[in-house]
Amino acid sequence: MNILVCISNVPDTTSKINFVENDTKFDKNGIQFVINPNDEFGLTKAVWMKESHNANVTVLTVGEQSVEPTLRKCLAIGADKAIRIDCDAKDGFSVAKEIAHFCEKEKFDIIICGRESIDYNGGIVPGVISGMLDYNFITNCVNLDIKGSTAEASREIDGGIETVECDLPLVVGSQKGLVEESDLIIPNMRGIMMARQKPLETIDAQNFETEIENKSFHKPEVKKEVKLVKANEVEKLIDLLENEAKVI
Amino acid sequence: MSILVYTESENNKFKKSALEALSYSRALGDKMNESVTCLAINCNDFSQLKQYGADKIIDVNNSSLEKFTSKHYSEAITEIVKNKNIKIIILNSSANSKYLGAYISGKLGSAYISNVVDLPSELSPFLVKRTCFSNKAFSTTEIKSEIKIISVSANSFGIIEKAASSDVQQMDVKISSSGFNIKKIERQTGSVTIADADIVVSGGRGLKGPENWHLIEKLADLLGAATACSKPVSDLGWRPHSEHVGQTGKPVASNLYIAIGISGAIQHLAGINASKVKVVINNDPEAPFFKAADYGIVGDAFEVVPALIEKLEKRAEQ
Numbered sequence: 001m002n003i004l005v006c007i008s009n010v011p012d013t014t015s016k017i018n019f020v021e022n023d024t025k026f027d028k029n030g031i032q033f034v035i036n037p038n039d040e041f042g043l044t045k046a047v048w049m050k051e052s053h054n055a056n057v058t059v060l061t062v063g064e065q066s067v068e069p070t071l072r073k074c075l076a077i078g079a080d081k082a083i084r085i086d087c088d089a090k091d092g093f094s095v096a097k098e099i100a101h102f103c104e105k106e107k108f109d110i111i112i113c114g115r116e117s118i119d120y121n122g123g124i125v126p127g128v129i130s131g132m133l134d135y136n137f138i139t140n141c142v143n144l145d146i147k148g149s150t151a152e153a154s155r156e157i158d159g160g161i162e163t164v165e166c167d168l169p170l171v172v173g174s175q176k177g178l179v180e181e182s183d184l185i186i187p188n189m190r191g192i193m194m195a196r197q198k199p200l201e202t203i204d205a206q207n208f209e210t211e212i213e214n215k216s217f218h219k220p221e222v223k224k225e226v227k228l229v230k231a232n233e234v235e236k237l238i239d240l241l242e243n244e245a246k247v248i
Numbered sequence: 249m250s251i252l253v254y255t256e257s258e259n260n261k262f263k264k265s266a267l268e269a270l271s272y273s274r275a276l277g278d279k280m281n282e283s284v285t286c287l288a289i290n291c292n293d294f295s296q297l298k299q300y301g302a303d304k305i306i307d308v309n310n311s312s313l314e315k316f317t318s319k320h321y322s323e324a325i326t327e328i329v330k331n332k333n334i335k336i337i338i339l340n341s342s343a344n345s346k347y348l349g350a351y352i353s354g355k356l357g358s359a360y361i362s363n364v365v366d367l368p369s370e371l372s373p374f375l376v377k378r379t380c381f382s383n384k385a386f387s388t389t390e391i392k393s394e395i396k397i398i399s400v401s402a403n404s405f406g407i408i409e410k411a412a413s414s415d416v417q418q419m420d421v422k423i424s425s426s427g428f429n430i431k432k433i434e435r436q437t438g439s440v441t442i443a444d445a446d447i448v449v450s451g452g453r454g455l456k457g458p459e460n461w462h463l464i465e466k467l468a469d470l471l472g473a474a475t476a477c478s479k480p481v482s483d484l485g486w487r488p489h490s491e492h493v494g495q496t497g498k499p500v501a502s503n504l505y506i507a508i509g510i511s512g513a514i515q516h517l518a519g520i521n522a523s524k525v526k527v528v529i530n531n532d533p534e535a536p537f538f539k540a541a542d543y544g545i546v547g548d549a550f551e552v553v554p555a556l557i558e559k560l561e562k563r564a565e566q
Contacts, residue, residue: 131354159441231547
């Protein structure tokens, strides 16, 4: 079984967000980049399937050379092989098209992407890949069980969980719940040493035209100072919520 | 015909977020001088669609669409897009609609943009405002594809009444039989969902253990609110993952968010930032949540919450 895990390189969740060049670009200065958390849940699941399903796990990213440390980390976690499609990833739509184009030649049984990246929050990549390849698709995936060429998968819906059965090939939008936070694999020294020997291949991009372009960014207005109510005067809070904020 | 809005329904009733998507479409239609067509799937009471400004309603009744799948629903939508010369598709931000938006984007080869919070500031180029960096920033983003797919962020645009006399057209759509079977749907019972809630009451580690959650539930019940929790609480297994709100959990965009015993880590605040009014109850005056909140009480949750419950019960009796 061949599994592809698509990786996005994103600012660490604690990052302060700032913009430069007249608010047109994200300020990478001093930012620590990590594997997108939603992707990492999927990667961990894929690495588990190496043992349970004799799977071969390839990780792929669309990006410039600067993202390679993140791919090496994926190899240290347990992926067998890494591929970087070489271009400056500008938007999720063209990234998804690059991945779909790649997957037309290289066949995978399961393609896992995070349900969305935590930086641009587009939530577009897995859906577009499955739409273009005409593969089955399940996003917000919290359970995945493969038997032969059939998948049983669950996704979070508003107010519940839905379980479906479908054939492979399948595109999965992964999130927390597919594996638990405590299941995430922290690479050990052996993993890190082995990762250096594993293949990291660079391939040329198709350079699809950008159809979604971020022109500028701005931050929300600074919040007014909090209004404090004394702990023994909770009726004042109810009054403020009812008559000032008008939300109850 | 140019703008198509998929108005999501459940049990023959349109969702509030669907009416918000329709209000957005109506305003966009007025701005562009284009008509607004609603797609209603297996929902037959159109009075609300008329009330919120639909020019046309496409009424699809099809037993293959009884349960939502992105595959089948996208077949219905793409058929309409092609037949009716649709240029803009508007969706709400429910889990199903976001699932659908990206999939249709791949099917049509057209750009999809999520988390949109306002009408386009310009039509040519087509510039929309959306949230990014987990609500820590906004971007002004151009959509260049000929057909544009937009999902409107929950509770961002509002629901605006504008009566219209809508033409209703019944339509048959061809749905393929695919090997994609829904085996079961497990719903949480008797509670408001976080996605649809006007008010969310959320508990953190300050509540000390799952046995104290009756306080959160009681308060939520009195306010007609959904219950939620912080990441440590779901990681500890006190509450299910589906209640975890924050950057890696569910986003919250309610009118009122009440955080009890939650310190307000940056990842948590990112997930709830889109809520309009935030209240924090915490015994630590230095908790970062006080910097993000509109109203706050510094105090012990085990004293403050029962007092709140008592006052709200009295208020309900009046």
